[in-house]
Amino acid sequence: MxxxxxxxxxxxxxxxxxxxxxxxxxxxxxxxxxxxxxxxxxxxxxxxxxxxxxxxxxxxxxxxxxxxxxxxxxxxxxxxxxxxxxxxxxxxxDLSRGAQDAPRSERGAPDDATGCMPEQNGVHATTERGAPCAPNPPINHPLTILNQKESAKAPERGGKGKAQKFDPLTAKPANASDQAWADFCEMRKAKRAPLTLRACELIAKKLANHPEPDAVLDKSTTSSWSDIYPESVLPGAGAKNGKPSAFNNLPNHTPDMYQGDGNGPAF
Missing domain, CATH: 1.10.10.10 (Winged helix-like DNA-binding domain superfamily/Winged helix DNA-binding domain)
Known part of the structure; x- marks a missing residue:
């Protein structure tokens, strides 16, 4: 929720x-x-x-x-x-299309109320016996105010507390595509098991020199695996899924490569 x-x-x-x-x-x-x-x-x-x-x-x-x-x-x-x-x-x-604020004329007590002191935007029109003026009512939502307080306390902490939140998208393995890595990171986040820097380094080490890194990541994503298993993906699996395979320099076989007469091949 x-x-x-x-x-x-x-x-x-x-x-x-x-x-x-x-x-x-x-x-x-x-x-x-x-x-x-x-x-x-x-x-x-x-x-x-x-x-x-x-x-x-x-x-x-x-x-x-x-x-x-x-x-x-x-x-x-x-x-x-x-x-x-x-x-x-x-x-x-799309949370960027936020809610509308109430018109300013609707805030505070009405000016024509009988027996009431007129107020505008939460501030008393007159100050009696040195009493401080009432503060303006907040126009931000409670969650926004809470976020502002937390951000204001952040510079005071300095080097104390938790470090800056790590983004696993910045630690993509060198031989993997952006889309395959983003889908794997999103799956880990949905499982409430976000990737750490150390986990990204270990995954990149496992994918190093593997001919089908995207196929390995896609298999873990669709299977909802928290880790990757390169041995579960055979070479050429990426070509079956519509992706180019790393094995694309194999020789073409022609009839003249095999010697034999009309009765069959010579052994």
Whole structure:
């Protein structure tokens, strides 16, 4: 469950239809903190929302047409579902299209209320007996304020605390493609087992001099393996999957290479 994605789904005003908002909120419940990798089955969303499965499908298409959701990395869902004909669609939610803030005129007490001191944006119009003015109400969401406080404390810590978060995409093996490595990293992240620098170094060492590094990574991704097993992929497996094989310099066999008469080959 992602608190960030669900908070965004509750406060966004781009979708006003009640059924569509309900489907979006339940879909955000399955996403990560960035709004990605949400792959619930239609039957699960129907159970969560109380809507018919066909209605859920219509609302998902509507959200996809608006641009609030889009199809993400399907390999993440395939890593968890063994039956290929039952793999649900993996969606990414666009959290950059944030919620609208309330108009400034709606904040504070109304100016024409009987017996009430008029307020504007949370500040008293007059200060009585040296009392401090009331602070302006925050316009940021609670999660945003929390993130701002954490970022403000970061420079004070200096070298103390945890080191900067490691990105495994920067430690790609030299002989592997960007796509195969990115899919493997995404699968490890979905399993709540992100790669460390040491793990990336060991994987790169195993893939070194292997003729089919992408095939090894793809097999581990589709099988949801935390490690790679180069011995499980035979040479030429990449060519079977539509990728160029490393064995492409083999000689072409012609009839004149074999000696023999009309009765058969000579031994």
């Amino acid at each position: 992602s608190v960030q994605a669900m908070s965004w789904a509750l406060t966004q005003q781009l979708v006003t239809d009640s059924h569509t908002r309900h489907v979006l909120l339940c879909l955000a419940n399955y996403a990560d903190q960035s709004g990605r990798a949400a792959f619930p089955a239609v039957s699960s969303l129907a159970l969560d929302t109380g809507l018919a499965p066909r209605t859920v499908q219509y609302r998902l298409r509507e959200l996809e047409t608006i641009g609030l959701i889009k199809r993400g990395n399907q390999a993440v869902a395939a890593a968890y579902i063994s039956q290929r004909d039952r793999v649900p669609v993996c969606y990414d939610i």
